[in-house]
Amino acid sequence: MAVSKNRLIFLGITAAISLLYVYMTWIFSPPDAVLGENVRIFFQHVAPALVAYGLFGGTLLCGLLYLWKGDLKYDILGAVSIKLGLLFTTITLLSGMMWANAAWHSPWNWDPRETTTLILWVAYACILAYRSSVSDREARAQFGSIFGIVAFPMVILSYFSIIIWDTIHPRVITESGLQMEVEHMMTLFVAMIAVTMIALIMVDLTYKVDSAYEKLMRIRMSRS
Amino acid sequence: MTSGFSAAFAIAKKDIIIQFRKKFEAFAMFLFALIAVIAFSFALVSGGSIPADVGSAMLWVIIFFMGMFGFAPIFLSESETGTLRGLATAPIPAWAVYAGKVIYGFVLMGMVVIFLVPIISVLFGFSFLTNLALTIAVLIVGILDLAAVGSMASALTMPSEAKATVFPLVYFPTATSGLILLIEITKSIVLGDLFIGIGIMGPEQTVMLLFEILLAHLIAMLTLSASVFHFALSP
Amino acid sequence: MSTKAIETSDLTRRYGYRVALRKVSIEFSKGGIQGLFGANGAGKTTLMRVISTLLRPHGGTITVMGFDPQDEPEEVKKLLGLVGDKPLLYDELTGIENLRFYSKLYGLQSDFFETQVEELSQRFAIKTWLEEPVKNLSTGLKKRLDIVRSLIHNPELLLLDEPFSGLDKDTTEDFQEYLNEFRNIRTTIVTTHNLAFGAQLCDEFVTLRKGVVVSQGPISEFDQTL
Numbered sequence: 001m002a003v004s005k006n007r008l009i010f011l012g013i014t015a016a017i018s019l020l021y022v023y024m025t026w027i028f029s030p031p032d033a034v035l036g037e038n039v040r041i042f043f044q045h046v047a048p049a050l051v052a053y054g055l056f057g058g059t060l061l062c063g064l065l066y067l068w069k070g071d072l073k074y075d076i077l078g079a080v081s082i083k084l085g086l087l088f089t090t091i092t093l094l095s096g097m098m099w100a101n102a103a104w105h106s107p108w109n110w111d112p113r114e115t116t117t118l119i120l121w122v123a124y125a126c127i128l129a130y131r132s133s134v135s136d137r138e139a140r141a142q143f144g145s146i147f148g149i150v151a152f153p154m155v156i157l158s159y160f161s162i163i164i165w166d167t168i169h170p171r172v173i174t175e176s177g178l179q180m181e182v183e184h185m186m187t188l189f190v191a192m193i194a195v196t197m198i199a200l201i202m203v204d205l206t207y208k209v210d211s212a213y214e215k216l217m218r219i220r221m222s223r224s
Numbered sequence: 225m226t227s228g229f230s231a232a233f234a235i236a237k238k239d240i241i242i243q244f245r246k247k248f249e250a251f252a253m254f255l256f257a258l259i260a261v262i263a264f265s266f267a268l269v270s271g272g273s274i275p276a277d278v279g280s281a282m283l284w285v286i287i288f289f290m291g292m293f294g295f296a297p298i299f300l301s302e303s304e305t306g307t308l309r310g311l312a313t314a315p316i317p318a319w320a321v322y323a324g325k326v327i328y329g330f331v332l333m334g335m336v337v338i339f340l341v342p343i344i345s346v347l348f349g350f351s352f353l354t355n356l357a358l359t360i361a362v363l364i365v366g367i368l369d370l371a372a373v374g375s376m377a378s379a380l381t382m383p384s385e386a387k388a389t390v391f392p393l394v395y396f397p398t399a400t401s402g403l404i405l406l407i408e409i410t411k412s413i414v415l416g417d418l419f420i421g422i423g424i425m426g427p428e429q430t431v432m433l434l435f436e437i438l439l440a441h442l443i444a445m446l447t448l449s450a451s452v453f454h455f456a457l458s459p
Numbered sequence: 460m461s462t463k464a465i466e467t468s469d470l471t472r473r474y475g476y477r478v479a480l481r482k483v484s485i486e487f488s489k490g491g492i493q494g495l496f497g498a499n500g501a502g503k504t505t506l507m508r509v510i511s512t513l514l515r516p517h518g519g520t521i522t523v524m525g526f527d528p529q530d531e532p533e534e535v536k537k538l539l540g541l542v543g544d545k546p547l548l549y550d551e552l553t554g555i556e557n558l559r560f561y562s563k564l565y566g567l568q569s570d571f572f573e574t575q576v577e578e579l580s581q582r583f584a585i586k587t588w589l590e591e592p593v594k595n596l597s598t599g600l601k602k603r604l605d606i607v608r609s610l611i612h613n614p615e616l617l618l619l620d621e622p623f624s625g626l627d628k629d630t631t632e633d634f635q636e637y638l639n640e641f642r643n644i645r646t647t648i649v650t651t652h653n654l655a656f657g658a659q660l661c662d663e664f665v666t667l668r669k670g671v672v673v674s675q676g677p678i679s680e681f682d683q684t685l
Binding site (some may be wrong): 127136145155157165 | 376380382383384385386389390393394396397398399400401404405408434435437441444445448449452456457459
């Protein structure tokens with residue numbers, strides 16, 4: 001089975017950048033003045049966080065497109081967005097907790113970003129659970145899209161609500177600034193590119209698998 | 225076509241009359257609240273009392289959970305008996321059906337909360353009297369906000385195989401942002417002089433800001449839900 | 460202005476992975492009583508739901524009394540009356556309260572409403588039961604009240620989904636008589652799986668089987684043995 005030329009090129013570039021990313025994370029970056037070796041977890045945390053929120057935006061977009069056009073492929077993509085979004089949010093939360101533990105000796109501090117990410121995780125999980133409870137494919141797409149669209153601003157607004165909550169309650173643990181060496185900045189930049197590209201590949205692959213599965217179900221149903 | 229607002233009010237009125245006759249949801253909500261108060265008291269009471277800001281926050285948490293009893297049946301009952309079809313095929317805009325249900329949800333929750341607030345404020349030991357006007361304003365906006373979220377969540381449970389179980393899953397993520405604001409504003413009221421504002425803003429300015437954000441949140445929720453509602457009514 | 464009550468072209472609608480209506484192209488003329496025949500699961504209810512704007516087509520086109528139910532749903536809903544298997548009545552309300560509620564949704568003037576209630580409740584023998592909560596009514600009475608509800612706004616197009624199931628003989632004949640009276644001013648579409656009954660009642664017919672049109676035309680062409 002042939003893979004298209006563009007996909008191969010993309011895969012190649014991703015592989016190269018990923019290797020660069022690993023090198024930079026472990027060898028190129030110097031230990032942080034305050035955190036020591038623990039700084040390396042930072043790079044695995046920021047990029048997945050961006051991807052997690054980005055995929056939630058993707059869910060919103062796919063929901064809108066499905067309601068507008070009625071083509072199931074938008075919903076298949078939306079479902080992929082949710083599943084991978086949950087995965088990346090989990091990675092974000094876990095790596096975040098590791099970093100928080102290293103930096104402030106307490107894995108969870110109810111910082112606005114931490115709390116919003118937790119809410120994001122719950123929102124993703126709820127949408128997923130909701131979708132699995134609707135057996136009619138079209139209804140799942142229709143109502144799942146509505147849920148995704150309504151949930152999006154709510155999660156965004158949570159962020160602002162929490163910021164206010166947070167500002168009113170001065171925190172005991174203040175964020176220790178990372179002395180961002182130039183090497184750290186560069187590594188972070190490369191990390192973001194690498195993780196985003198990996199995420200895109202995952203979205204593409206998962207979409208292909210899910211589409212094929214749906215096609216199979218359709219063929220089976222029309223035969224019976 | 226019939227005016228959207230008159231249709232919405234007709235639907236709300238119909239549901240209110242039915243609730244007055246059946247009374248079931250209202251009682252269930254009230255009893256749940258009392259049970260929750262007792263359960264929470266075991267967790268929160270130390271030295272015979274609860275800090276005022278914690279108690280008032282629990283009020284909203286309890287109201288939030290009461291929504292499960294009050295809001296879940298809003299569309300569920302119509303969908304199970306089949307009467308939803310009557311609303312969907314009447315020459316009224318889809319948003320009117322949603323608006324009517326939100327009004328009903330607001331009245332239902334409001335009726336229970338009117339009894340609940342004095343009781344809980346005594347049991348949990350806090351007072352709204354420092355700013356009664358703001359309290360009433362927050363209660364109205366807050367309950368309307370939760371009703372808006374709850375009605376939408378109820379509508380979304382219709383195609384699900386496990387309607388009752390799935391309601392909390394849809395309700396909670398969407399209601400959280402409003403809940404946080406409500407708790408914050410209420411705390412400011414009960415803390416009175418003890419409440420400090422944000423940064424350079426004094427307490428009054430902070431509360432006004434919070435209230436404005438809450439209002440914006442309500443309007444955003446209502447307009448968003450009303451716009452997508454017709455996709456839920458005729459899939 | 461279309462001369463047809465219903466026109467569909469390659470209408471398609473899916474339920475999950477199953478196709479409920481597959482490229483259905485039919486026509487129903489205005490006026491008279493039209494029949495939609497087919498066994499259970501043939502797609503009759505689905506088609507009725509698409510006509511009444513409850514479901515959006517996944518493919519093809521449909522016009523109802525000249526309007527597209529997706530583009531101009533209010534126009535379609537204004538002239539539509541429907542009766543299905545479940546009565547669209549609220550148990551805790553009385554008959555008259557139910558009717559008054561619907562009259563508000565349809566924007567009926569109060570004198571028009573009063574006349575309609577008077578005539579229809581008399582006609583369908585439910586007048587004495589109007590002040591009774593619906594939950595206390597027998598199935599037959601509920602059905603008759605539901606019929607009155609569907610007619611209260613004097614719809615031009617009446618959709619009846621298996622309307623005669625569960626009705627006693629007297630009510631059935633009475634209802635049939637009523638439908639006949641209004642042949643000229645109203646179009647009625649009836650679904651039924653009872654072909655003999657449908658054949659004697661209807662002017663035109665469409666038969667569906669597994670979501671596909673098997674035959675259609677004036678009732679004179681209807682062959683029960685197919």
